[in-house]
Amino acid sequence: MEEPQEVSSRKDGRAGDIVVEKFLVDSMKPASHVQLACSGQSCAFPLDGNELCIWDTEEPPHQLMILKGHRQPITAVTFGSRESPLLVCSASLDCVLVWSLDECRQEELQGRLPRGTVLGTLLGRVLCLRLSPDDRVVAVCAGSRVLMLDLEVWDHRMGSLIYSSSVLTAAPLLSLLVDPRSQQLVAGCTDGQLWIFSLVEGHHYRCVTHVDLRKKRESFSTRRAESKPGTWPEGGQPPSTKAPETGEETEVALPVLSLAACGCAFLSETARCLWIGSSTGLLIFNLSSFELEAVLHYKDFQSLSIQVAGSCAVASRTGGGEALCLLTSMFGNETALVEADPAALLRSQQRPHPGPDLSVLPSSCVLPTSPLYLGLKEKRTKQATQKQSETEILAVVSL
Template sequence: MKCEAEQTQGLQMEEPQEISSTEGGCVGDIVIEKFLIESKKSTPHVQLACSMQHSAFPLDGNELCIWNTEDPSQQLLALRGHHQPISAVAFGNTATPRLICSASPDRVIMWSLDECREKVLEGLIPRGTVLGTLLGKVLYLRFSPDDRVIAVCAGNKILVVDTESQSTLVELEGHQGPVTAAEFCTWRAHVVISVSEDRSFKVWDHRVGSLIYNSPVLAASPLLSLLVVEGSKQLVTGCAEGQLWIFSLVDRHHYRCVTRVDLRKKRESFSTRRLDSNPGSLPEESRLPSAHELAKGDDVEVTLPVLGLAHCELSLGLASECGLLSSENTSCLWVGSSAGLLILNLANFELEAVLHYKNFRNLSIQVAGSCALRSKTSDGKAFCLLTSMFGNGIAGLKVDPTALLRCQQRPTLGTRLSVLPSSRVLPTSPLHFGVVESSAQPARHRQPAARSVVKDQPLVFHSKVRSSGYTSAPHATMFSPKTNIKNDCKRSSERKNSYKWKESPVQNSPPTRLSRWLAVADGRAAVRCVQFSGDGRQLACGSANHLALVFGADLTGTPAVFPGHDGPVNTVCWSHDGRWLLSVSQDGTLRVWSVRRTELALCLGKDLLPKPVQSAQFYYIDTFILLSSGPEVQLLTYHIDTCKDEIRRYKPKSRGRAVVRLPMTGAVEVTSLSAVNDFYSYLVLTAGRNRTLEAFDLNVGRSAAVITEAHSRPVHQICQNKGSSFMTQPSQLYNLFATTAVGDGIRLWDLRTLRCERRFEGHSNRCYPCGIAFSPCGRYVACGAEDRHAYVYEMGSSTFCHRLSGHTDTVTGVAFSPSASQLATATLDGKLHLFVTE
């Protein structure tokens, strides 16, 4: 069945005009209104269409209008063939032939744009092909990637129509409400996904007409929009209340929810970040309205219904410079709403820019009813097609996302922070106390740190001392003291020097196969922390039964036990040379143990620290001990005396002394700290009870940067990408660090930008503080979870790549071996597990 069409003459179109803005210095280079058409009938809730070169929309109800976005001089093409109002329009995906489909309650028509143009130039009437009649109200149309079939969403059904034979191949039924959108999966041609007013989405195999997956009800309002992101294999859907849900389409993930985004809260947070980062510099009219202000206005919607979704290509962040993160890390999303356009970063799920219609004077449409977006045109700009919610206007906008981002980006720091220092230690620096000369070389280029500028030596420097009365032998032997202390020290030195550095190849895949497990203690005492030594030969853990233990890396043999704490051990940390083990317990004390002798070498408690120690580690290649006590970060020098006098062994000669105390901004309790000990670095990262992150520069002895609202809850662990002596990483990667908070996933940060570059969500972590760890190659982040699994995320994706089973309780801690492809995990029921590469 064929349908006639004719060209409409004399349509009134306004000339393209630049739109002035209230965005304080941002002018019309951000958005240009290319055209404005007044229709005889209002079309507030109609599917519009944008392609690389064209945009399509209904005019006067039943006319299909095609406008060339690349060549506005071409005459507007209006096609007639529908007798009832058009409700949906969609472009095909192939360049030849360029197809477009339109639908109304009376018929669904497919047009070939090239043939229609030729017919018009020849003075003939173009014809379209009718694919179906009397299907009811069609809310959405979508071509398959190869344009061979088209999904027609009519009522509660999805009709899959063959574009060549014009026949319906299958009807997909199952939704309890009208189907509002459908998308084909580009990497699985037989899969189509649909969303509906019943507030759920379904995954279908349209070749056989079967249902693959049926989601639960997601929201309290209808789902309106849908987008399949091929790069990250994710599904994004939005509802009428301004909520976005992101699901993983990876086969083994079973359509799990990656995250949920509240656009209203994100917009409020975005506005707050802009003001906090540059207070007083933004004019009043450029400030985005707050939620309270929006609630007071009757003419502005608060919920931001998601009317349209499209890809947005932007280059964001500095992490991609390293080549470690894939191009996916800069993937962004256009979100079209009734109040404006938003750019959402799909890596960290934060807003990068907001274009509010009311902030631009003379913009014809202030509240949109329908929205269609094209992410990129020939000039690199985005095209947006809008219909008015309360009027009959239809407008086409050219938006420059780069200019919009530049206008709203946060001001950069005067000096970028870096883990690798760019200058020598200052004479006034606290670090100058224990440093002769600094070096900023990570990984293999390392030099041992000097203990102090003034070397501890005996009072008399001669190896032999001759003095009257002291050279003759005693008449009787009272006791036989140990005389091998010097030899023991010599053996320790020889043992350390005999180790030869050997670089391991970068891991192709992380450890995923469970190789061995063992129970650490009786009575199900939880293992709270775990860490490999720097050479990867030993594994230390702290347990809830007040013990610190050291195992061989393969978890075989009898472990070395370090008793003495009066509470659960929360932290264990190896020294750089592997001779000492530091432990922190809930009893508020810090203890340093001799690993070789299995005995206590140093204990710091209330006599030195007024408040209990929360976390501690060796710092500056074992030159200092860095710890947090209450709201302070303290840098301590320490001296460990390994040569004890047998007569006065009860008097410990090991000691520690505070060099500097640095209080956190706001005087809040420090919940976690991290610093590099494998090479010289001036920066110390801390987290506070008020959910802030703060970086201290110990070269100048003060705070260098503060990140507010880093998580929705206090951070319980900061983990830096410290690399390994056995693998080489680009120097930029040492500026990456991760934080985790209970119930708020993992966030990856870049010190150079002080922004969250990526979020890792999906693992269960609602109650217990589970640990995280970087792989030595820097490509993976591992974490524990409450669902008795450990998760491994690849740095270039927010979706986990491996889910490690075999645990019988909550996974409390994880640790990668620096020298082998091994991953150790600890559980709440007191077990250690060792995973190796397949």
């Protein structure tokens, strides 16, 4: 196994930290706009262009496995749905490969070079990969085509098309997620729009709502600044959409790079939340209220090496709790793994709840030494003078 050019590990995180950078890899080639893979146990990303790097989150960060088989730069990576055996599929211009990580580790321990299984060759530039729930079929998005590649001998043509739509949104789709509990399909676009469709039988896949994440983020920041000022992490300030020199409002897009389930039991037992990974930060979105619960900006944490991400993959750890976020730099060659604590993030951005009103009945008159006593005396004097004037007016009128 060859080690990467430079791998730095950081273990200075403490319990209760909102975000901690676990490790940073410096590659020879950038991996921006590449589909990354992140699960609760492993992460997969391109290294030096055509090498596939696997990092087991349960092992020490310096133990990385490098898989070689692509001649062209890797453009998309995805994990299988089953934990055992855990499969990873990678694609480049020359071929699409599937790897069994257990077999690769065994081959590596015996001193042999791990090899993947070729599923297809010269399919074009693959933008997205996804394995079926049973890990028997790979859906490959290459250009304007979606190809179905068999991992076994299985006739997928016997399946039937459930629903087809020529146009879901005006902007290109970047990420999709199906929430089985709420039976909703969530689609994220390049322009920062979130579209949510109902999969409930009889709803005919209608659009439940359409969310502009930029506007949601602005309203969330405004509410937080008004209710709890001065609590931004590391002395940061609420994000501004004004240009530094002209002061004019600028449009800040939030491309939805990834979507993942977020276990927010500490928020509400019935709340269904999502992690939304974007180029500038992470967002926690509530599928029940269609509102943002928390916003994490990379630039607010100086300890993070990547401030603007070109690619992002998010997954909650096994058993819930912290989430792992794999980032590649938009303008550099770095790849970083970040661990975020949603509970700590939500606590830092909670809006204070107003307490119950308290009413107290006075038990005695105002003391003469009290500042209120003069006001009371003046008020009584004015009332007496007013009554006297009214009496005099009535007397004149009666005459």
